[in-house]
Amino acid sequence: MKKPGKYVTRRLLQVIPTSVIIVLLSFLLLKTAPGDMVDVIAAESGGATKEYMDQMRELYGLDVPAHMQFVHFINRVLHFDLGYSFRDNMPVSSLILERLPATVLLSLSSIGFALVVGVALGALAAKYRGSVLDTAISVISTIGFATPLFWIGLMLIVLFSIQLRWLPVAGMVTVGMDYANHWEYALDVARHLVLPALSLGCFFLSMYVRLTRSAMLEVYGLDFVRTARAKGVSEWRVITRHVLRNALLPIVTITGLQLGGLFGGTVVIETVFGWPGIGRLAYDAVAARDINLFLAIFLCSSLMVIFMNLLVDLLYVVLDPRIEVAQ
Template identity: 50%
Template sequence: MAKAKTGKPHGGLATFFTRRLIQAVPVLLGIVLFSFVILHLAPGDAIDVMAGEAGTGDAAYMAQLREKYGLDQPLHIQLLRYGTQIAQLDLGYSIRNNAPVRDLILQRVGPTLLLMGVSIVLSVAMGVLFGAVAAIRRNTLIDDLISLVALLAYAMPIFWIGLMFIILFSVTLGVLPSGGFYDVVRQDVGPLARGLDVGRHLVLPALTLSLFYFAIYTRLMRASMLEVMGLDYIRTARAKGLGAAKVTIRHVVRNALLPIVTMLGMQTASLLGGAVVVETVFNWPGLGRLTYDAVFQRDYSLLIGILLMSSILVIIINMLVDLAYSWLDPRIVAR
């Protein structure tokens, strides 16, 4: 009986993630198909942008470039060729940047993951902490102040928060850099100094991106804790003589975290969207900034590659959310 008991969760977890991986395949295929068709139906392409920047409209030269890169082929032929490339883990070639799309994405995915990771940790940690304090001190001045701060953070646009941070901390106080990933003039420093330098440049973008989600998690945590506090098993735990701190930490907070984890998984895609704005404001060299540039350059191969990579990131993060769910509530794995 003991062996069956210990083996079941692992088998259930493996089946759970296998099912998620199988479901991810048609999702990715649908994303590639939809984005490819929509982008290529839009007027213009990278050749038009390059010709405009070069100040030439020679039809023969533009036709030669389209033939060179296969843009003169019918849409279904281009789609078939691109699907074959994807199957070979080849994301295509960026005409505008004169480099493979895979290399461009790999150069930028690290800063984006760093920004997203720090922003998620900050927003969830602050949201859980302030939401729990607001629930414990409900209907008091502390609760009102936390609710007011959360409302202000939620109401302010992300780009406006970023600009205000730049004016305050960079222009007025001069304590933090206004943008970039590290100081160009300090390229010969050691790894510790480089890490501290990147950390200084990360402070403002991470705070800007996390404030909006901090407001959501604060309100959600407060409401969830108040709901859990009123359940029967909480009253039973208190009636048995358990201390208030033990009841709050072991029973209330753990069960109140389930909606937070759900919201985190749902907002991964919107977090990537917010990263586009933040990376543009702070000139952060991530996927968001690369997406912004690719849109104006009409670099469709790069755009589709970024969208595919972003979709994979969203799927991976949602699988990690499922793993967190299985730890908070093991019954979910069996469903």
């Protein structure tokens, strides 16, 4: 197996131009929207004079041409400074670090739920191909794949929060709750996490079901599986050690891409459930035309996607030694 050092170095060098292009496109899209942060502030305060608005634009650096604003942002990033959010009156890096744990918790919970349940259901569908169970799992996964995330979230709120009153509607913790210990706090967060994690996980669960089923059916027909059965290996061992293990490569690919690109789904779910994460922060940044915050969030999310793709490529070598990383 070739050493992946040069490959990793080349991929890391590609991070800089790729990230710049992504942030530039995001900047241009935000600039095409009418108004800026000063217009939003003036509208919320009930109006302002032109002189006052000009002073505010000069204070926030919005009086210079758009290309110079972008250059100033890139220059700050190169000096490890993401800028200042005048809307929230604090550094952008502090805002992102404050909201990051909530998004990481939601993302990992939803992916974990989707991965475990989806792979299990996909394995069952492949094992009992053509049966009623296979048909039912396929129909359910198709419905889950085609249903919008926000609709799933709203229906779960109606059922479990409004009708049954089992789980809280929104937020990450109960407002005004006085926790006696860390366990009570963790339990409260877990209760608030159930609905958003299920809503976000249902979409990815459907993908895992379909992917696992097709990958395992392909492996079932290979010679080494028939050889293992001919040697008297138990069916459970055939499924877990031979079929499922060799069907993991496409699952690893999708998992890596989903972890990197989960930001798009969290924007919707965090907005529906009032979850205080990066997705909700990005939504608020767009609404407030907070350019520094918006660009910093997109820069971080693009870096996450790039590094997760690199990690997936390296995991291929671990899962299947026959794959070599190109120098």
